[in-house]
Amino acid sequence: MIKINLKSAEKKQTIKGFGTSACWWSQNISDDKTAQEISDLLYSEKGLNLNIYRYNIGGGWDESNCRVLNPWRKCESFLVYNNDNEDENYHGSEYNFEKDKNAYRFMKLCLEKGNIDTVILFANSPHYSFTASGQASGSLIHHTCNLPKSNYKRFAEYFLDITEHFINDSVPVTHISPINEPQWKWGGKHVWQEGCHYEPEEVYEVFRIFAEELEKRKLDVKLYGPESGEIGGLTKEYLKLFLQDDLIMKHLGAFALHSYHADNNTNIRTEFYNSIVKNNRTIRFDMSEWCELPCKNDTKSINGALITARIIGNDLSLLGAESWTSWVAVNQIADNNSSGKDYSDGLLSATNGFHYYYIAKRYYGFAHFAKFIRPGTAVTDIKCTKPDKMSIFTFINKDGSETAVIVNEGKSTDLAFSTESKYCTVYSTTQRKNLQCDYSGCIKNKIHIKEKSITTVILWK
Numbered sequence: 001m002i003k004i005n006l007k008s009a010e011k012k013q014t015i016k017g018f019g020t021s022a023c024w025w026s027q028n029i030s031d032d033k034t035a036q037e038i039s040d041l042l043y044s045e046k047g048l049n050l051n052i053y054r055y056n057i058g059g060g061w062d063e064s065n066c067r068v069l070n071p072w073r074k075c076e077s078f079l080v081y082n083n084d085n086e087d088e089n090y091h092g093s094e095y096n097f098e099k100d101k102n103a104y105r106f107m108k109l110c111l112e113k114g115n116i117d118t119v120i121l122f123a124n125s126p127h128y129s130f131t132a133s134g135q136a137s138g139s140l141i142h143h144t145c146n147l148p149k150s151n152y153k154r155f156a157e158y159f160l161d162i163t164e165h166f167i168n169d170s171v172p173v174t175h176i177s178p179i180n181e182p183q184w185k186w187g188g189k190h191v192w193q194e195g196c197h198y199e200p201e202e203v204y205e206v207f208r209i210f211a212e213e214l215e216k217r218k219l220d221v222k223l224y225g226p227e228s229g230e231i232g233g234l235t236k237e238y239l240k241l242f243l244q245d246d247l248i249m250k251h252l253g254a255f256a257l258h259s260y261h262a263d264n265n266t267n268i269r270t271e272f273y274n275s276i277v278k279n280n281r282t283i284r285f286d287m288s289e290w291c292e293l294p295c296k297n298d299t300k301s302i303n304g305a306l307i308t309a310r311i312i313g314n315d316l317s318l319l320g321a322e323s324w325t326s327w328v329a330v331n332q333i334a335d336n337n338s339s340g341k342d343y344s345d346g347l348l349s350a351t352n353g354f355h356y357y358y359i360a361k362r363y364y365g366f367a368h369f370a371k372f373i374r375p376g377t378a379v380t381d382i383k384c385t386k387p388d389k390m391s392i393f394t395f396i397n398k399d400g401s402e403t404a405v406i407v408n409e410g411k412s413t414d415l416a417f418s419t420e421s422k423y424c425t426v427y428s429t430t431q432r433k434n435l436q437c438d439y440s441g442c443i444k445n446k447i448h449i450k451e452k453s454i455t456t457v458i459l460w461k
Contacts, residue, residue, distance in 0.1 A: 001413070001414050001415070001416060001446065002384060002385055002386050002387070002390070002392070002413060002414065002415045002416070002449075003384060003385055003415075003416050003417075003418065004382060004384040004392060004394065004404060004415065004416070004417050004418065005382060005383050005384060005418040006380075006382060006394060006402050006404075006417055006418060006419040006420075006421075006459070007418055007419060007420065008382065008383050009380035009381070009382045009394055009396065009402075010380060010381050011378040011379070011380055011396060012317075012320070012378065012379040012380060012381055013320055013321075013322050013378070013379055014322065014376060014377070014378050014379075015316065015322060015323065015373060015374075015375060015376070015377045015378070015379065015395075016052075016118070016284070016286070016322045016323040016375055017050070017051040017052050017117070017118060017323050017374075017375040018048070018050050018051065018052060018323065018324050018325065018366070018369065018370040018373075019050050019051065019052020019053060019054055019118065019120075019323065019324075019325040019326075020042060020048075020050060020052075020053075020054065020325060020326045020327075020328070020329040020347065021054040021056070021289065021325065021326070021327055021328050021329065022053065022054065022055055022056065022103060022106065022107060022329065023054070023055075023056035023075070023122075023124075023328060024056070024072050024073060024075065024193075024328055024331075025072065025328055025329065025330040025331065025332075025346070025350070026102060026103040026106040026107070026330075027075065027076065027100055027102045027103040028071075028072065028102065028350075028352070028353065028354060029102055029106055029354050030102055030353075030354075031354060034354050034357070035105070035106050035109055036109065038106075038329075038330065038348065038357070039106065039109045039110045039113065040113075041348065041359065041363075042110065042329055042347075043110040043113040043115055043116060044113045044115070045113075045115070048347075048363070048366060048367055048370045048371060049115055049370060049371055049374075050115065050116075050370060051115050051116055051117050051118060051375060052116070052117075052118040052120065052323060052325055053107060053110060053111075053116050053118065053119045053120070054120045054122060054288070054325055055103070055107055055119065055120070055121050055122070056075055056103075056122060056123070056124065057077075057078075057121050057122065057123045057159065057162055058074070058075025058076050058077045058100060058123075058124075058136075058194070059074075059075065059077060059123065059124065059125035059126060059127055059128050059131075059136025059194045060075070060076060060077025060079065060081070060127055060128050060129075060136060061074055061128055061135070061136060062081075062128060062134070065128075065134050065135060066128075066135060066137075067135060067137055067191045068136075068137050068191055068192065068193060068194070070192070070193075071352075072331075072332050072352075073192055073193040073194070074136070074137075074193070074194060075100065075103075075124075075194065076099045076100040077099065077100075077127055077128075078095050078096060078097055078099050078100065078162055078165075079093060079094075079095055079127050079129070079158060079162075080093060080094055080095070080096045080099070081093045081127070081128075081129040082094070083129070093129070095161065095162070095165070097165060107119075107171070108171075111171065111172075116172070117172070117174075117375070118174050118175065118323075119166075119171060119172055119173045119174055119175075120173075120174070120175040120176070120177055120224055120288075121159070121162070121163060121166065121173055121175070121176050121177065122176075122177035122178075122180055122224070122225075122227065123159065123177070123178055123179070123180065124136070124180045124193065124194035124195050124196070125137070125138070125146070125194040125195055125196045126146075126147050126151070126155045126158075126178075126196060127155070127158060130147060130148075130151040130154055130155055130158070131146040131147055131148075131151075131196070132144075132145075132146050132147070132148055133146055133187065135187075135191075136194045136196075137186070137187060137191035137192075137193065137194055137195060138185075138186030138187025138188070138191060138194075138195045138196060138197065139186070139187040139188075139196075139197065140187060140188070141187065141188065142185040142186075142187060142188040142197075143185045143197050144187070144197060145196065145197055145198050145199065145202050146186070146187060146196045146197065147196060147198075147202075147206070149205070152205060152206055152209045153209055153213070155178065155206070155209075156178070156206075156209045156210045156212075156213040157213060159176060159178055159210070160176070160210075160213055160214070160217060160219065163176055163219065163221060164217070164219070167219075167221075173221055174221065174222065174253070175221065175222050175223070175224035175253050175254065176210070176221055176222075176223060176224060177223075177224040177225045177226075177227055177256065177288075178206060178207070178210055178223075178225065179196070179198055179203055179206060179207075179225050179226045179227060180195070180196075180225075180227045181195070181227060181228065181229035181258065182196070182197060182198035182199075182200075182202075182203050182226055182227075182228070182229075182234075182238075183197070183228065183229055183230070183233055183234050184197065184229055185197060198226075200234055200237045200238055200241055201241070203226050203238055203241070204238075204241040204242065204245070204248075207223060207225070207226065207242065207245075207248050207252075208245060208247065208248055210223060210251075211223060211245075211247045211248045211250070211251045212247065214251050215247065215251070222251060222252065222253025222254070223248070223251045223252045223253060224252075224253055224254050224256050224286075224288070225255075225256050226238050226256070227256050227257065227258060227288055227289065228256075228257040228258060229258050229260055229261075230257070230258065230259075230260055230261050230262065231257060231259055231262050231268050231269060231272050231319065232262070232268055232272075235257055235272075236275075236276060238255075239255055239276065239280075242255070243280075252283070253284065254283075254284040254285065254286045254322070254323075255283050255284070255285050255286070256285075256286040256287075256288040257285070257286075257287065257288070258287070258288060258289040258290060259287050259290050259311065259315050259319065260289075260290060260293055261293070263292070263307060263311060266314060266318055269314055269315065269318035269319040270318050272319060272320075273318060273319055273320040277319070277320035278320075284322050285319070285320055285321055285322060286321055286322055286323045286324075286325070287315040287319060287321035287323070287324050287325065288323075288325045289325060289326075289327050290311055290315070290324075290325075290326060290327060291326065291327035291328070291345040291346075292304060292307055292308070292345060292362075293345065295343045295344070295345045296343075297343075298339075298341035298342055298343055299341075299342045299343070299344060299349050299358075299360035299361060299362070300341070300342070300360070300361055301361055301431075302361055302429070302430060302431040302452050302453075303409075303452075304360065304361050304362040304365070305361045305362050305363075305364050305365030305429060305454060306365065306407055306408075306409050306452065306454065307362075307365075308326075308362040308365035308366055309365035309366070309368055309369070309405065309407045309454045310391050310407045310409070312324050312365075312366065312369050313369070313391055313393035313405055313407060314391070316369075316379050316393065317379055317381070317393050324369070326347060326366060327345065327346075328345065328346045328347075329346060329347050329348060330346045330347070330348045330349070330350050330357065331344035331345055331346030331348075331349060331350075332344055332349070332350065332351075332352065333349045333350060333351055334349075342360075344360075346360060347359070347360055347362060347363040347366060348360060348363065361434075364429045364434045364435050364454070365429070365454055367429075367435055368405050368427070368429065368435070368454045368455075368456045369405060369456075371435075372403055372405075372427075372456050372458060373395050373397075373403055373405075374397070374398070376397075376398040377395045377396065377397050377398065377403070378395060378396045379393075379395055380394045380395060380396055382394045387410060387411075387413060388410060389408070389409040389410030389411075390406065390407065390408045390409070390410060390413070390449075391406070391407040391409075392404060392405075392406050392407075393405045393406075393407075399460075400460075400461070401421070401458060401459060401460035401461075402419060402421060402458070402459045402460075403456065403457070403458050403459070404417070404456070404457045404459070405454070405455070405456050405457075406449055406453075406454070406455040406456075406457070407454050408449050408450070408451065408452065408453050408454070408455070409452060410451065410452075411451050412448065412449060412450050412451040412453075413448075413449050414446040414447065414448055414449065415446060415447045415448075415449050416445060416446045416447070417443065417447075417457075417459065419443070419459055420461060421443065421459035421460050421461050422442060422443060422460075422461055423440075423441065423442055423443060423459070423460050423461070424439070424440070424441075424442075424443045424444075424447075424457055424458060424459045424460075425437065425439070425440040425457070425458045426438045426439040426440070426447060426455060426456070426457050427455070427456045427457075428450065428453050428454065428455045428456075429453060429454045429455075430450055430452065430453045431452065443459065
């Protein structure tokens with residue numbers, strides 16, 4: 001029997017919400033019916049009820065100078081580059097906001113649901129015409145910044161021109177993220193997507209230029225990032241550089257990082273929380289991107305849902321994240337293996353052109369948090385006993401009710417709460433069922449937790 005003492009729960013950070021990225025797939029949805037269905041699955045109350053939207057400002061490409069072959073791994077740009085007409089002040093090229101129209105239209109459709117309060121514009125790379133290689137897929141040499149210092153200001157002006165267009169078109173942009181996973185090598189002989197490497201000092205310099213441009217334009221938009229590709233490594237160095245600059249800190253809305261490469265490492269999260277988050281209480285820390293990488297569980301396996309739910313819970317309770325955003329909402333069906341199973345990493349999986357799509361099992365692992373833990377909910381630190389292969393995460397909702405998410409990767413067991421609440425509702429996901437309501441009524445002496453299951457329990461007085 002597992003005992004969870006909610007009476008002794010202490011509040012930690014307050015959750016700002018949950019989201020996903022529209023990168024690399026939303027531009028491929030042209031059918032209105034499909035777009036409506038997927039927007040409902042992600043951003044309506046009958047779906048995940050997400051409130052954070054991450055929109056990719058693509059780096060674009062020149063057909064004669066692009067090495068990214070997969071159309072799902074590159075993105076149109078709103079800037080139409082004209083090399084023949086452009087002068088030394090960058091005049092000659094122009095913006096065309098009909099570009100990337102499917103992705104833009106899908107974002108608008110999601111905004112109509114009325115749940116989105118955070119729109120983050122992010123870039124995997126600067127526009128290809130600003131780069132040293134002339135490509136948005138990185139430098140021709142590994143671990144070399146592809147953006148010349150002479151183009152830092154140009155990049156900021158271009159990004160904020162687009163931001164202002166979005167705002168003037170009633171898109172409530174709250175944050176801009178000019179850099180994504182700066183520490184990775186990006187580029188070289190073999191490329192597969194947009195990307196740009198930055199050394200820590202270069203990260204700082206780019207953010208400084210963006211802060212200056214925000215100050216100049218008096219835009220009510222915050223910087224977001226630098227979206228470090230891991231919890232450890234250079235992540236603390238990025239923050240150290242930011243903290244030394246008052247202007248960057250004035251405009252920094254959240255220090256965002258990705259929790260890749262630490263799926264089974266709780267210590268790295270606890271250490272980051274104790275050494276960084278606890279000592280910087282005025283800074284918002286967000287987990288802005290994760291998927292199972294490498295993806296070892298096929299899309300229809302409960303194991304994929306279990307690891308997704310465990311990572312979400314660990315990032316909230318151990319890392320101190322105030323929001324949690326998955327990587328792509330939809331990915332291509334990856335069926336190029338002898339098993340016939342799909343190992344794509346999205347919440348949904350689709351064919352090219354979206355003629356067919358389906359919901360991956362990990363979608364429901366995400367749903368156990370996103371549907372029931374709303375913005376304003378507090379993460380708690382509880383005392384409980386638990387066996388191996390089980391993770392328990394608890395929360396106090398704004399109305400005083402309580403929520404517990406139990407991720408059980410082992411054998412079945414029973415669970416009991418010590419709480420002032422008198423009633424509960426129980427939802428569970430197993431290999432055979434998805435987010436099923438098992439019970440609603442007076443709290444019982446124990447709740448049965450099935451093997452390899454995710455269970456959300458909502459308790460109220």
